[in-house]
Amino acid sequence: MKSRQHSPQALADFKAQVAHWAGRIRAKPRQIRIQQMRRKWASCSTNGTVSFSADVLSQPASFREYVIVHELLHLKVPNHGKLFKSLLRAYIPNYESIRPRPPLDSPVAGRTLSHGPWASSANSWSAK
Numbered sequence: 473m474k475s476r477q478h479s480p481q482a483l484a485d486f487k488a489q490v491a492h493w494a495g496r497i498r499a500k501p502r503q504i505r506i507q508q509m510r511r512k513w514a515s516c517s518t519n520g521t522v523s524f525s526a527d528v529l530s531q532p533a534s535f536r537e538y539v540i541v542h543e544l545l546h547l548k549v550p551n552h553g554k555l556f557k558s559l560l561r562a563y564i565p566n567y568e569s570i571r572p573r574p575p576l577d578s579p580v581a582g583r584t585l586s587h588g589p590w591a592s593s594a595n596s597w598s599a600k
């Protein structure tokens with residue numbers, strides 16, 4: 473099983489990417505966390521805290537970007553309605569074709585149920 477530790481540089485780069493997108497989207501996350509999350513890629517709370525699974529850092533850049541934009545948009549739109557999707561498409565036109573790379577040590581299926589448009593249910597990305 474591969475290590476889930478990431479270098480301080482990788483963490484700093486990721487946070488810089490989040491800050492970059494927060495500026496573009498004009499979202500104002502109060503706090504950005506990177507933590508172990510086995511069931512979700514990311515989550516956000518109504519108080520403005522956005523949390524990302526450390527596993528996101530091991531994903532391809534396109535997926536990382538997608539998760540960041542998706543979660544930051546929830547600070548503005550707390551659901552997956554038409555407005556959310558049109559904003560998402562404005563920032564990431566091909567978002568519907570972006571998929572996570574399955575981790576080597578666990579089937580990706582477990583996580584598709586929690587937060588991802590690649591799952592069939594429209595409600596599978598929970599805002600919380």
Ligand SMILES: [Zn+2]
Pocket residue numbers: 542546552597598599
């Ligand atoms: Zn969502």
